[in-house]
Amino acid sequence: MDFTLSTELIELRETCRDFVQRELRPLEVEVEMAEGRLAPDKRKELEAKIKAMGLHASSLPRAIGGTELSWEAQVVLQEECGSVTNALGWLFWAPAIVLRHASPDQIERYVRxxxxxxxxxxxxxxEENAGSDPSKLATTAVRDGDDWVIEGEKWHVTSGDVADFxxxxxxxxxxxxxxxxxxxVDLDAPGVEAIEHxxxxxxxIDGHPKYAFRKVRIPDANRFSEVGGGLSISKEWFLHERTMIAARCLGAARRLIEDATEFAQNRVQFGEPISEYQLTQQKLADSVTELWAARLMTFATARAMDEAQSDEDLKRVHSKAAMAKLYATEMANRVADRAVQIFGGRGYMRENVAERFYRELRVERIWEGSSEIQRVIIAYSLYKRGVEGLIL
Ligand SMILES: Cc1cc2nc3c(=O)[nH]c(=O)nc-3n(C[C@H](O)[C@H](O)[C@H](O)COP(=O)(O)OP(=O)(O)OC[C@H]3O[C@@H](n4cnc5c(N)ncnc54)[C@H](O)[C@@H]3O)c2cc1C
Structure with a gap:
């Protein structure tokens, strides 16, 4: 399998990398010390630049306002986004891929x-009692004439503090x-309330508030899926997000290895740079080896998605995305732990990239299906398709 990037993708990578290094990295420590706050004017300024580069809404079709990159190109972009802490890479905004299933009216009001x-x-x-198993929700929607009435609470709503729907x-x-x-649902609709931050x-840069929906009345025109078709659309979102999480973990691990290597080569103890000690070399060597493996898996998943032609192909991509997410997130956490160790006391300070990634990468093993859930998906897929069905 040839994993050489096309000239176009190399240019995309260089454009993103340059923007991340020039515009976003200098903000990391300031945003960290402000507990994640980024001044709204600065945010608008950066988003305008990203839009001018044509790198926003990369998963949505051009016909509805997106920039419609291939999955492989999205992985290239997200890898660079992942190399900066405090989710500053999210400024390359990427609305959920499933929004492309909206009705024409919803596209004009929300998606575009x-x-x-x-x-x-x-x-x-x-929700409070529905996490890994999202099929047992307590939040209900009940039909009432031409409307639906929604009642319930949602937890950990990422970007719920900056979103308007x-x-x-x-x-x-x-x-x-x-x-x-x-x-x-519009977040300013009567009955909708952010009850906790x-x-x-x-x-x-974005929070994860808890929301209450108290007898929220919405028209049937705002129903996004078929009645009873919600889980399958959410699964499509999970597939995309898992692949992009893996991509962001590649960027984080690369940054950590680069910075830790540079530090190790300059930090002298016992008369030698610590990079000369084999215990340091082991940490760096294992990290870069595991990063390479994760990178091959993630790009293979993206290419398999770009080439998928049948439902069976898509099912195989689901298993590949689960393996890529599992391996890349666990890998990035191991790399962050080793980087903290290489930086020593400095690696425990919030101004240090390894300290921030050490905390930030932890959730990658939990959200969009925890590592345990990825293993369950992989194991059942193995039983159904055999080893070759998963890895070829
Ligand atoms: C910062 C953050 C942001 C989030 N953003 C969003 C968001 O925007 N939208 C959204 O809907 N959700 C969001 N989530 C929720 C996230 O997807 C869930 O936390 C995740 O799916 C796990 O669910 P849970 O926390 O309820 O844990 P649980 O499902 O209660 O799991 C607890 C533990 O049990 C393990 N476990 C569960 N079932 C099994 C099993 N079958 N076999 C083995 N082990 C098992 C889990 O792996 C985990 O270790 C976010 C979470 C966080 C922390």
């Missing part, structure tokens, strides 16, 4: 503005389809 950056979307599935997954009639339906280990 989200692609162009004038509206912001978030996605709410998780949410795609929400609700339990509907269990006898119809998968018993789940997606709706688009919990603090997390990381300090990202």
């Amino acid at each position: 503005p989200a692609a162009l950056g004038t509206r912001v979307a978030c996605y709410a599935v998780t 949410v795609v929400i997954q609700c339990a509907t009639d269990p006898e119809v389809g998968d018993g789940n339906t997606l709706f688009i 919990p603090k997390y280990s990381h300090h990202l």
Whole structure:
């Protein structure tokens, strides 16, 4: 398999890398010390530059305002986004890929503005008692004439503090389809309230509030999926997000290895740079070897998606995305741990990249399906398709 990037993709990588290094990295420590806050004017300025480069909404079709990159190109872009801490890479905004399934009316009211950056979307599935198993939701949507009435609470709604609408997954009639339906809800609609802004280990530019939906009445025109078709659309979102999480972990690990190597070559103890000690060499050698493996897996997953032609191909990509997410997230966490160790006491300070990634990368093993859930998916896929069905 040839993993050489095309000239076009190398140019894309250089453009993103240059922007991340010049515009985003200098903001990291300031944003960290401000607990993740980035001045709204600065955010707008950076987003305008990203839009001018044509690198926004990369997963959405051009016809609805996106920039429609291939999955491989999105992996190239997200790898660079992942190399900066505090989620500053999220400024290359990427509304959920599944928004392309919106109705023509929803596209004009929500999706095109989200692609162009004038509206912001978030996605709410998780609840107090429904996390890894999103099929048992307590949030309900009940039909009432031409409307639906939504009642329930959603947890950890990423970007819920900056978004103005949410795609929400609700339990509907269990006898119809998968018993789940997606709706688009304006976050300023009567009955919608951000009830808590919990603090997390990381300090990202967006938060993850808890939302209550109390008898929120919305028209059927805001139903996003078929009745009973919500889970399958959410699964499509998971597939995309898992691949892009793996890509961002590649960027984080590369940055950590580069910075830790440079530090090790300059930090002298016992009369020698610590890079000369084999215990340091082991950490760096293992890290770069594992990064290479994760990179091959992630690019192979993206290419398999770009080339998928049948439902069976798509199912195989699901297993590949689970393996790439599992391996890349666990790899990046190991790399961050080793980088902290190489930096010594400095690696425990919030101004240090390794300290920030050490905290920030932890959630990659939990959200969009924890490492345990990826293993469950991989194992069942193995039983169904055999080893070659998974890795060829
Ligand atoms: C910062 C952050 C942002 C998030 N953003 C969003 C968002 O925008 N939208 C959204 O909908 N959700 C979001 N989530 C929720 C996230 O997807 C869930 O936290 C995740 O799916 C795990 O669910 P849970 O926390 O309820 O853990 P649980 O499902 O309760 O799991 C607890 C533990 O049990 C393990 N476990 C569960 N089932 C099995 C099994 N079958 N076999 C083995 N082990 C198992 C899990 O792996 C985990 O270790 C976010 C979470 C965080 C922390």
